[in-house]
Amino acid sequence: xxxVIEVVRSPNVCKTGxxxxxxxxxxxxxxxxxxxxxxxxxxxxxxxxxxxxxxLANEGVMVMQGETKILFDPLFRNAYGQYQxxxxxxxxxxxxxxxxxxxxxxxxISHYHGDHFSPRDILQLLQEQPxxxxxxxxxxxxxxxxxxxxxxxxVFRRVNAVELAYKDAPVTLNMHGLLIEAVRIPHSGxxxxxxxxxxxSWRVTLNDSTTVLHMGDADPNxxxxxxxxxxxDMRQTHMAFPPYWFFSSTYGPDVLANRIRPGHSVGVHVxxxxxxxxxxxxxxxxxxxxxxxxxxxREIPVSMPLGVEEAPNR
Numbered sequence: 656x657x658x659v660i661e662v663v664r665s666p667n668v669c670k671t672g673x674x675x676x677x678x679x680x681x682x683x684x685x686x687x688x689x690x691x692x693x694x695x696x697x698x699x700x701x702x703x704x705x706x707x708x709x710x711l712a713n714e715g716v717m718v719m720q721g722e723t724k725i726l727f728d729p730l731f732r733n734a735y736g737q738y739q740x741x742x743x744x745x746x747x748x749x750x751x752x753x754x755x756x757x758x759x760x761x762x763x764i765s766h767y768h769g770d771h772f773s774p775r776d777i778l779q780l781l782q783e784q785p786x787x788x789x790x791x792x793x794x795x796x797x798x799x800x801x802x803x804x805x806x807x808x809x810v811f812r813r814v815n816a817v818e819l820a821y822k823d824a825p826v827t828l829n830m831h832g833l834l835i836e837a838v839r840i841p842h843s844g845x846x847x848x849x850x851x852x853x854x855x856s857w858r859v860t861l862n863d864s865t866t867v868l869h870m871g872d873a874d875p876n877x878x879x880x881x882x883x884x885x886x887x888d889m890r891q892t893h894m895a896f897p898p899y900w901f902f903s904s905t906y907g908p909d910v911l912a913n914r915i916r917p918g919h920s921v922g923v924h925v926x927x928x929x930x931x932x933x934x935x936x937x938x939x940x941x942x943x944x945x946x947x948x949x950x951x952x953r954e955i956p957v958s959m960p961l962g963v964e965e966a967p968n969r
Contacts, residue, residue, distance in 0.1 A: 705720065705721070706718065706719065706720040706861065706864075706865040706893070706954075706955035707719050707720075707952050707953070707954060707955060708867070708894060708896075708921065708952065708953045708955055709755065709950065709951070709952045710923075710946035710947075710948065710949055710950065710951050710952070711726075711729055711741055711745065711949060712738070712739040712740055712741045712742070712745075712949050713728070713731065713734070713738045713739055713740075713770055713771070713923070713924055714727065714728045714765065714770075714771060714869070714871070714872075714896070714898070714923045714924045715727065715728050715729045715730075715731075715741060716728070716869065716896055716923065716946070717729070717755070717756070717759075718859070718861065718865075718867050718894075718955070719755070720861040720862055720864070720865050720955075721862065722758060723760055723832050723833070723861045723862055724755075724756070724758055724759045724760055725759070725760060725761045725762070725763065725833070725859060725861070726759055726761070726762045726763065727762075727763045727764075727765065727857065727869040727896070728763070728764060728765055728771045728772065728869070728871075729741070729749060729762060729780075730746070730749070730772070730773050730776035730777055730780060731769060731770050731771050731772055731773050731776075732769060732773045732776070733768075733769030733770050734770060735769070735770055737926045737927060737928065738770050738924070738925075738926060738927065739927060739949060741949070742949050742950075745949060745950070749780065750779065750780060750783055750784075751783075752783070752784050758786075759784060759786075759787055760786070760787065760788065760832065760833065761787065761788045761789070761790060761830070761833060761835075761859075762777070762780070762787055762788070762789050762790070763790045763791070763835075763855075763857045763859070763869060764777070764789070764790070764791035764792065764795045764855075765792075765854060765855055765856070765857070765869060765870075765871025765872065766792055766794070766795065766842065766852050766853055766854040766855065766871050766872060767792065767794045767795040767798055767852070767853070768852070768872070771871070771872075772791075772795050772798075774795070774798045774799045774801070774802050775802055777789065777799060778799055778802060778803060778807060778810065781810045781813060781814070782807070782810060785813075787813065788813050788815060788830060789813060789814045789815065790815045790817065790828070790835060790837075790857070791814070791815070791816060791817070791855075792816070792817055792818070792819075792839075792853035792854075792855045793816045793817065793818035793853060794852070794853045795853075796814055796816040799814065815828065817837050817855060818853070819837065819838070819839035819853065819855065820839065821839055821841060821850075822882065823839060824883070824886075825837060825838035825883060825886050826838075832861065832862055833859055833860065833861060834859070834860040834863070835857065835858075835859050836857070836858040836859070836860075836886075836890075837855050837856070837857055837858075838855070838856050838858075838883060838886065839853060839854065839855055839856075840854055840855075840856045840870065840871070840873040840874060840879050840880075841854060841873070841874045841879060842854040842871075842872045842873070842874060843872050843873065843874045843875070843898065843900065844874065845874040845876065845879075852872075854871045854872055854873060855871060856868065856869065856870045856871055856873055857869045857871075858890065858892065860890070865893050865955055866890055866891060866892050866893050867892070867893065867894050867895070867896070867955065868892045868894070868895040868896065868915060868917065869896045870895065870896060870897045870898060870901075871898075872898055872924065873897070873898065873901075875897075875900065875901045875904040875905075875906050875907035875910060876906050877906045877909060877910050877914065880910050880914040880915070881914075884914070887914045887915055887916075891916075891918070892915055892916065892917040892918070893917065893918045893919070893955050893956045894917055894918060894919050894920070894921065894953070894955045894956065895911065895915055895917035895919075895920045895921075896920075896921055896922075896923045896946075897911060897920055897922060897923070898922065898923060898924040899922035899923065899924055899925045899929070899940065899943075899945055900924075901920075901922070902922055902939070902940055902943040903937070903939040903940060918955075918956035919944070919953070919955075919956060920943070920944065921944045921945065921946050921953055922940075922943055922944065922945040922946065923945075923946050925945050925946065925947050929945070929947070930947075931947040931948060
């Protein structure tokens, strides 16, 4: 992939109203186009629209659409006695670039904590996979530089640091095949704890059609999302990966339903103490989808064709 990066800071603008329906003829043509697209996808298994999320461990997720592949928080070493680590076979395949990790385009790090980011392992991955671009908060990139030798400096041509303070406007980064958006949402524990942690929520659109949101260890208070309401409204999120506590917190369900409005949400950062069987989970988590088994997959809702507005799924 092309490593040329363009950064644009998104303005805080007022929320706009929805556009009205087009004329009857345009509407009919759009519906016909939608029907043809869906039928074609079903018949041919269109690689462009078919998108899948695969669970790695803890908050590690891979998203694949056709030949485009991205990873979130894939390599870390500390489970803190309660989270899953990447299985050895999966780790070996990732470093070797073997299926399904062949042709990974970009890696995204949410924040510099031991259950999300291992500087040494990420450095090794960049050394062994020279096509991968890394996007990470400045704190994580600083940690990466501290362990790098002189011979590793070439790697940093593919390292993209995002430095955002709390309440900064979201930023946009462009590279071939990916539209990358980042906003700093405080780490859980706000407003009394972990205030220094640069937790980045990454919203990434693959091939102009499928948008996913990885939230890191975001705090679920709506105050963090309300100030950027226009940012959340401007793009349909097809699948979100919130930390599981969003589902059982006071404000988290409302943030997901009324701010982010994804087509589907799958909870991550699930402790091993929470059962893989929904009926055996705490009552407040039984009605939600959680990633609990490394390697399991979810189909991402197919994006709508141009000309047909996507209605947010609540």
